[in-house]
Each structure stands twice: as C-alpha cells, then as structure tokens.
Amino acid sequence: MDLDIIQRDLRTLWHPCTQMRDHADDPPIAIRRGSGVWLEDVDGKRYLDAISSWWVNLFGHANPRINAAITEQLGQLEHVILAGFTHEPVVTLSERLSALAPAGLGHCFYASDGSSAVEIALKMSFHFWRNKGETRTRFISLANSYHGETLGALAVGDVALYKETYEPLLLRNITVPSPDAYLREPGESEAEVARRAIAALEQTLERHAREVCAVIVEPLVQCAGGMRMHDPVYLSLLRDACDRYHVHIIADEIAVGFGRTGTLFAC
Ligand SMILES: Cc1ncc(COP(=O)(O)O)c(C=O)c1O
Structure with a gap:
C-alpha cells in the first residue's frame, strides 16, 4: 500500500463514524478506482463492495450511463x-x-443527503401542524432506529454509539418498541412481534397523539441498527394507527428505497 497517501490522509482527514486512533494500527484502504461492484486499491487489489459504499451505490461504481448523463449535464448547467x-x-x-x-x-x-432529508421531513411535518394552528413538538421513533447524524436525525435515532454523546443537544423524542423479528419470544411469529409493537405504539399515541407530529420509521429493515427486519404487517397496522390518531408517518427509505427490498419502495 502506498504509505505516502495514508500518512497524508492521517495528517489531514477525520473520517466519519470512525475512532481515528483505530487507524494507527488499521489504516484506511486507499482506493484508486471503482467499476460496478468492484473497488480497486492503489496496489491494484480488488474488493467486492458488499456494503454498496454504505448502501448508497445502487447502480455500481463508475456506471457508464450515469457518468455520461452527468458529464453531458455538467457541460450545460452544473x-x-x-x-x-x-x-x-x-x-x-x-x-x-x-x-x-x-x-x-x-x-x-x-436534500443533499439522507440526514438532511430526515431533517426536512421532520420540519415539514411540524410545519403542517403549525399551519393547522397546532403546536406539536414531539416525534415518535422506534428503538434501535437510525436516521442520520445531524441533530434532528440523531434525536429520532436510537443507536447509542452515535447518539449518547450529543444527548444534551437533542429534541425530546418518544421511543417505542421496535417490531424487530429478532425479538420474538419462543413460539411467537414475526407478525405477532409486529402486533405487540403496534399495541405499545397505540398506548403511546393514546397518551401523546396531540403533541406528536409524526412517527418516523425505517420500513422493513433497520439497517444501521444491524439489518434487523420486521414483518410488513407492522407497516399496514402503523398506517391504520396513525390515521386513527391523526399523526403523520415519515417513511425513511434512505436505506431501503429504490428497489433495495425488491419493490421500488419498501412501503
Ligand atoms: C435509514 C437511514 N436514514 C438516514 C440516513 C442518513 O443518511 P446520510 O448518511 O446520507 O446522511 C441513513 C444512513 O445510513 C440511513 O440508513
């Protein structure tokens, strides 16, 4: 590996979601190019990009059709x-x-990225209720959820590693149980876990609906929370409950949308 680029990197960069001290023994991999599912480092070693570069790369690296369209557009109006x-x-x-x-x-x-999209969705929901003459300031989110790193998005997330340090800065959200299928009790089906989670949500809505703008959810899979999946019945029951209690649903499909769960949208 080209040590020069690693040393220059460590002198000048802070990498996201990274304890920089870890890079003292385990330096970042210097990538030179990508093609389709493959990345190639500066020594020519290839890596299968199995996380699709944090699940954003849907169409492969250096996709010729996308690159051609971007290049053409750049020449006209960037x-x-x-x-x-x-x-x-x-x-x-x-x-x-x-x-x-x-x-x-x-x-x-x-929006410019996923976290900004979440911020915008939270603000739009708040603004909707404000336009209706209602001041609602709370959001309901799921245990183990992840919605991004900006302060609003962190507030509705529940991954301690990312959230804990910034807790004093964050909105007071309401966390309800996740329908995570891993949480099945012995003999319980995935759909039953989902129904159990909805029952808990309904209790929360019963108490707090008038102060809640929206329930935010990662439909079908909590990705950053460890690829935890839930039964789709959760989403139809969620729709039904939110309609009855008059609160919005924010479907954060940043990690699951555009075909990643088999249909264009996960819900
Ligand atoms: C469900 C979900 N929402 C929001 C985000 C934040 O997106 P970004 O990293 O583009 O800000 C992520 C990122 O992984 C995500 O998985």
Missing part, C-alpha cells in the same frame, strides 16, 4: 439554486419521481 429558478432536468425528474411515488405524494423536495 447547478442553479432552486429558490426562484427552475430547469428542465429537475422538472422532468420530479415528474418521473411523482409518477412512481404512492398516490398522494405528488411533489418532490430535494
């Missing part, structure tokens, strides 16, 4: 603010996304 301006690609993309989205979700709002 960026313009969407406040007060618009352009053909963003309108076409929004039309196509709206056509794919479930009925009733007819508009797009763009």
Whole structure:
C-alpha cells in the first residue's frame, strides 16, 4: 500500500463514524478506482463492495450511463439554486419521481443527503401542524432506529454509539418498541412481534397523539441498527394507527428505497 497517501490522509482527514486512533494500527484502504461492484486499491487489489459504499451505490461504481448523463449535464448547467429558478432536468425528474411515488405524494423536495432529508421531513411535518394552528413538538421513533447524524436525525435515532454523546443537544423524542423479528419470544411469529409493537405504539399515541407530529420509521429493515427486519404487517397496522390518531408517518427509505427490498419502495 502506498504509505505516502495514508500518512497524508492521517495528517489531514477525520473520517466519519470512525475512532481515528483505530487507524494507527488499521489504516484506511486507499482506493484508486471503482467499476460496478468492484473497488480497486492503489496496489491494484480488488474488493467486492458488499456494503454498496454504505448502501448508497445502487447502480455500481463508475456506471457508464450515469457518468455520461452527468458529464453531458455538467457541460450545460452544473447547478442553479432552486429558490426562484427552475430547469428542465429537475422538472422532468420530479415528474418521473411523482409518477412512481404512492398516490398522494405528488411533489418532490430535494436534500443533499439522507440526514438532511430526515431533517426536512421532520420540519415539514411540524410545519403542517403549525399551519393547522397546532403546536406539536414531539416525534415518535422506534428503538434501535437510525436516521442520520445531524441533530434532528440523531434525536429520532436510537443507536447509542452515535447518539449518547450529543444527548444534551437533542429534541425530546418518544421511543417505542421496535417490531424487530429478532425479538420474538419462543413460539411467537414475526407478525405477532409486529402486533405487540403496534399495541405499545397505540398506548403511546393514546397518551401523546396531540403533541406528536409524526412517527418516523425505517420500513422493513433497520439497517444501521444491524439489518434487523420486521414483518410488513407492522407497516399496514402503523398506517391504520396513525390515521386513527391523526399523526403523520415519515417513511425513511434512505436505506431501503429504490428497489433495495425488491419493490421500488419498501412501503
Ligand atoms: C435509514 C437511514 N436514514 C438516514 C440516513 C442518513 O443518511 P446520510 O448518511 O446520507 O446522511 C441513513 C444512513 O445510513 C440511513 O440508513
């Protein structure tokens, strides 16, 4: 491995979600190029990118069709603010996304990353209730959930490793049991765990619905929480409960959307 790049890296970079001291014995791998599912380091050694670069890379590295489209667009217009301006690609993309989205979700709002998307969803939900003349300030989220690293997203997450240190800075969310199928009692089915989790959620909604903007959930799989899956019945029961108690659902499909669970959206 090219030691020069490692030394330069350690002198100048802090890596995300990383205890930098660990890199003293276990240096980062210096990647030179990627192609499809493969990454290649500076010595030519290949790695199968089995986590799809933290599950964001859906179409493979250096995908020729995507690269060609980006290159063509860069030559014409690399960026313009969407406040007060618009352009053909963003309108076409929004039309196509709206056509794919479930009925009733007819508009797009763009964020720069997953955490920002979660922040926006939390704010939109809060703002909806505010426009209705209601001040609701709480969010319900699931045990073991992960929604990102920014402060709002951390507040609705429940992975101690990421959250604990920043606890004094965070919104006071309400955490309810997860429908995680691993939590089955002996003889209990996955659907029964889901029903048990919904019963607990309903008790919480009974007490807090008027102060709650939304329930935020990672549909089907809690990814950063350890790839913990739940029975899909949880999602239909959640829809039903949230309709009855008049609170929003925020479906955080950052890790599961766009085909990653077999259908375009996980719920
Ligand atoms: C479910 C979920 N929500 C939000 C995020 C945050 O996304 P980002 O890292 O792009 O901010 C992640 C990241 O892994 C995620 O898995």
